[in-house]
Amino acid sequence: MPFYSAAIMTKNCHNDYKMKFSDVEEFPDLSLHNNHMAKVLTKDMYKKLRSKSTPSGFTLDDCTQTGVDNPGHPFIMTVGCVAGDEECYEVFKDMFDPIISDRHGGYKPTDKHKTDLNFENLKGGDDLDPAYVLSSRVRTGRSIKGYTLPPHNSRGERRMVEKLSIEALATLDGEFKGKYYPLNGMTDAEQDQLIADHFLFDKPVSPLLLSAGMARDWPDARGIWHNDAKSFLVWVNEEDHLRVISMEKGGNMKEVFRRFCVGLQKIEAVFKKHNHGFMWNEHLGYVLTCPSNLGTGLRGGVHVKLPKLSTHAKFEEILTRLRLQKRGTGGVDTASVGGIFDISNADRLGSSEVQQVQMVVDGVKLMVEMEKKLEKGEAIDGMIPAQK
């Protein structure tokens, strides 16, 4: 039974109240801003969309508040808007479509996204050199249909998402058998262990997330589930309803991806049985809080030692051509340490899970070869790849 029906339009009292001010009076000052929302949101668009509200009451101002409050970021071009529920992407289409196009390589409103979680379609990926590839990881997000998203949900909704998630995860067995640790009520020992395992997520401090309202009521209904082998991890109610992570030391991305796909599909089956499938449609793929994570929501990456390649003049160019991105080993917006980089797929929407992980596997393999060449003092010019 969905939490709310899309047919019900709740009266949006505060938004109606704001309508007594003209659109010029309400339009945000974006003159110092550099994010996707600020590039796309014109006065005309604001005028057209400001009176609208999704069935659950999310408005244009709610979508854009984070982008208004956070003009830009030194390292990354931020999106500057979030969804509060599944309907946002439809009700505020005029704004989201161009942002999606801008962010996802020209993806058009008429394009269809392909989902492929069949791990057997991945070629290779089991032989990345562990002398260079320290660890491999694949993550994605999932939203549970019928509930509003983290920027908007109430405590009751968030708790229901947690309850459903715990029930679903508790049915997993074999390699997926595991345990849930709610943030609220963890023992000190459990907390220390989760920190030592690098599993614990903390209350967001990034103003990007705080401005969007995702930290409300912390730590109520937030928690971490992981399997006994500590290779499959689920975060509940952080930036999305669910974040699903498969990981292990070394370079066997094939195994990481297999576990990822199998685990995800098992979880999805349980949710579907309870009539709470994941938010998905054939245009946007999996629907998540941040437009940057639409499609697969997948980030498949490795921590890899590339001290020489990373200082090579063509490093950025190579990454661009391979459709990969680099981050520091602390994750998004951190710096790299000791020549070790987090290398992952840049794309999310318009290519499938298998395709994206394939790009990581092939791309990292090539970069390790280049690193080895550079170690020997050889040139890598002949190895520069074509644009994927």
Add this chain to the structure above:
Amino acid sequence: MPFGNTHNVLKLKCASSEEYPDLSQHNNHMAKILTPAIYERLRSKQTPSGFTLDDVIQTGIDNPGHPFIMTVGCVAGDEETYEVFKELLDPIIEDRHGGYKPTDKHKTDLSPDNLKGGDDLDPNYVISSRVRTGRSIRGFCLPPHCSRGERRGVEKMSVEALDSLSGDLKGKYYALKNMTDAEQQQLIDDHFLFDKPVSPLLLASGMARDWPDGRGIWHNDTKTFLVWVNEEDHLRVISMQKGGNMKEVFNRFCTGLTKIETLFKDKGTSFMWNEHLGYVLTCPSNLGTGLRAGVHVKIPNMSKHAKFEEVLKRLRLQKRGTGGVGTAAVGGTFDISNADRLGFSEVELVQMVVDGVKLLVEMEKKLEKGQSIDDLMPAQK
């Protein structure tokens, strides 16, 4: 979400017990008062502008407590909040403001001539004197809830009013968003510049939205009268100067405030005020006078005395570090101000500060000479 928690009707589909916040780790006024029964009765309500119970209390849920101060844990989004959510706010007001009852009347007195003395605090000890208050402009939502259009409307009206001040109150407005570097540096040097809030108490209630849009600082040419626009309240009005002449500071404060209020009235509006709550402000702790009158005073000996806290309590004063609320004292210099806001008039509160600080300085002088202060201990005011 505090700035648009508009899906209140939808939330009613969840049972009250499912929505009731977990306050088990909490220690603020809201958490002490908000029972599941009160939550159930109030959660379906909203003010005419759409502010709901969850909006009122979000800051208190997100901030369980503070090491130095008992926080209020809730805010108002508009004038009607105090009426619609009376059942929650009345007990909080009573708890916070020394037993102030829902039937009590608050007295406003901004006649500076009613203050006795206050022009002779010893400047060797009293380094500076300051009086501040807040004002809300009737007809606009408050900082946790106001839209950009409203905030800009408040700014526009305020700047127009302030621009018409003259004489020693003549001054200039500096909008935060288009200050020059030189102007900014000067305001920092003068200790006038306010920055985007970093306190999670304020952030959680939505007061920093759209920063720095619609925010600014106005001050007179002599830098003794300062107005903050759209920080934690629509207006914060501050009168200050070096030394101990609190009488002059209060004079200027009352004169300036009254002039500004007249200008607003000429524009067809007024400050939010009623005979029960006095001046209506964002935080329930600032109701009544919204007034904090204080001095920076050197009392290194007194502050280490075993009876320091007791003396302050009896004088109805509070201490803070010289960085303001939530900071520590430096070098024996304390910020001493009135503890009360509601139930006493402006004149009465400033009188308590003037009389109390005078006494504290006398005590300090005695202690310097190695004498006892036992016979100077005041009765409970």
